[in-house]
Amino acid sequence: MGKGKVAIIGGGASGMIAAISAAMSGASVTVFERGDKVGRKLLMTGNGKCNLTNKNISAENYYCDVPGRLSSILERFGYEETVSFFYDIGLLTYEKNGYYYPMSNQASSVQDALRFRMKELGVEVRTNCLVQKISSLQKGGFAISYKETTEDHRRNIKENFDACILSCGGRSVPKTGSDGSGYDIANALGHSIRTVRPALCALTCEENIKAISGVRATAEVTLYVDDKKACSETGELQLTDSGISGIPVFQISHVASKATGEGRDVHARIDFLPGLSAADEKKLRHSRHLLTFDRTADEYFVGMINKKLIQYFMSLCHISARSKMSDVLKFSYNAEDKIWKMCRNFDLKITGTVGYENSQTSMGGVPLSEVNDRFESDITDGLFLTGEMLDVDGKCGGFNLQWAWCTGYIAGEAAAEYAADADET
Numbered sequence: 001m002g003k004g005k006v007a008i009i010g011g012g013a014s015g016m017i018a019a020i021s022a023a024m025s026g027a028s029v030t031v032f033e034r035g036d037k038v039g040r041k042l043l044m045t046g047n048g049k050c051n052l053t054n055k056n057i058s059a060e061n062y063y064c065d066v067p068g069r070l071s072s073i074l075e076r077f078g079y080e081e082t083v084s085f086f087y088d089i090g091l092l093t094y095e096k097n098g099y100y101y102p103m104s105n106q107a108s109s110v111q112d113a114l115r116f117r118m119k120e121l122g123v124e125v126r127t128n129c130l131v132q133k134i135s136s137l138q139k140g141g142f143a144i145s146y147k148e149t150t151e152d153h154r155r156n157i158k159e160n161f162d163a164c165i166l167s168c169g170g171r172s173v174p175k176t177g178s179d180g181s182g183y184d185i186a187n188a189l190g191h192s193i194r195t196v197r198p199a200l201c202a203l204t205c206e207e208n209i210k211a212i213s214g215v216r217a218t219a220e221v222t223l224y225v226d227d228k229k230a231c232s233e234t235g236e237l238q239l240t241d242s243g244i245s246g247i248p249v250f251q252i253s254h255v256a257s258k259a260t261g262e263g264r265d266v267h268a269r270i271d272f273l274p275g276l277s278a279a280d281e282k283k284l285r286h287s288r289h290l291l292t293f294d295r296t297a298d299e300y301f302v303g304m305i306n307k308k309l310i311q312y313f314m315s316l317c318h319i320s321a322r323s324k325m326s327d328v329l330k331f332s333y334n335a336e337d338k339i340w341k342m343c344r345n346f347d348l349k350i351t352g353t354v355g356y357e358n359s360q361t362s363m364g365g366v367p368l369s370e371v372n373d374r375f376e377s378d379i380t381d382g383l384f385l386t387g388e389m390l391d392v393d394g395k396c397g398g399f400n401l402q403w404a405w406c407t408g409y410i411a412g413e414a415a416a417e418y419a420a421d422a423d424e425t
């Protein structure tokens with residue numbers, strides 16, 4: 001078998017594992033990275049700790065155009081394969097509640113382990129090289145046109161390869177290099193691009209909630225699209241100057257981002273006492289009356305929900321926080337109901353997301369239906385696509401990196417095989 005030449009565009013998570021896998025399968029591999037180093041986004045992952053995979057990998061944790069194909073793909077390179085791949089390249093991991101992290105608790109160790117292995121395998125990494133165009137050659141293979149981006153070197157260069165892997169990422173955090181340029185390259189090669197939008201991010205709302213900005217509270221957040229319940233998540237909610245954030249919000253952000261992008265009516269209903277049944281609420285209200293009847297209105301709610309929220313809800317209901325609860329009830333019995341309603345059903349009109357700069361991933365891209373099970377394009381032979389380039393995005397918890405490892409590893413092997421065959425003919 002010949003030693004074919006494989007070009008990998010993008011030295012992020014999926015590009016680096018693809019490079020290692022292609023080189024281990026015997027290919028001569030060159031990685032083109034526009035930034036001055038590989039794996040820049042990896043350093044930001046998991047708050048600097050890198051949640052690199054999850055024990056509960058399954059199709060339900062992903063959004064994609066052909067969900068039926070996901071299970072078999074994820075089985076071929078799942079979390080066990082990821083953990084064992086990293087062990088083999090020198091990175092030990094540990095598991096906590098199903099989430100996997102490097103033993104060092106440092107995302108930089110993941111970047112280093114991949115870098116070291118690429119070097120040992122003779123992968124040529126060309127940083128500061130922005131790929132602008134890829135053309136299919138009539139004799140087979142590809143011409144990669146790229147531009148050097150340093151002060152000293154600004155040449156435009158063209159080079160030929162037998163196979164090419166597009167690993168340019170999506171559009172989240174463009175300063176890390178993934179600004180969507182990969183989609184233009186794929187589109188020029190005949191692929192369609194499904195609408196790209198931010199995902200795994202905070203949401204913005206119409207109401208002015210600056211007064212409760214900074215509050216963190218356990219809550220259930222339910223998203224309604226055109227008044228129909230779409231999804232719901234419970235966890236630590238964070239209220240911000242412009243809207244809502246935190247893990248439960250990230251988990252529902254895919255649905256919210258798509259619906260607001262399509263101009264639909266979206267609102268989030270927040271329950272600050274999640275899991276409290278109607279019967280338990282009734283009991284709680286009764287016992288609170290006995291306990292707190294002589295307390296002031298704000299004291300009535302102390303110990304139940306965050307104090308800043310209480311003040312805010314009182315002001316919305318035009319109740320003086322210092323009034324005696326017995327007086328509040330005398331004056332208007334439903335004033336108490338109103339505050340309870342806010343604790344259980346606090347509604348915010350969702351206007352959109354905080355954008356790509358602050359999103360962990362992006363949805364959309366090349367449909368999975370346009371590649372085969374080895375991530376080779378159905379449109380252009382010898383072209384492979386990995387990671388966020390494809391229209392598959394996962395929930396929070398290591399699912400997106402698992403997608404990058406899975407697609408990169410499988411595409412790397414397949415591209416090496418394709419390039420070797422091409423080199424022989």
Ligand SMILES: Cc1cc2nc3c(=O)[nH]c(=O)nc-3n(C[C@H](O)[C@H](O)[C@H](O)COP(=O)(O)OP(=O)(O)OC[C@H]3O[C@@H](n4cnc5c(N)ncnc54)[C@H](O)[C@@H]3O)c2cc1C
Pocket residue numbers: 009010011012013014015032033034035038039040041042044045046047050051052053129130131132167168169170172173176177178179181182359360361386387388389397398399400401402404
């Ligand atoms: C703050 C943050 C935290 C995250 N935390 C986690 C986490 O803990 N767990 C998890 O599973 N996921 C996490 N993610 C998501 C995860 O990082 C991504 O899903 C993953 O990095 C995608 O891998 P990729 O290879 O597709 O793209 P990327 O890692 O984005 O890599 C793409 C690379 O291609 C390069 N490139 C782009 N265009 C070109 C071009 N034209 N020419 C040359 N080079 C180009 C870019 O510079 C970049 O280096 C997080 C993301 C962010 C932003």
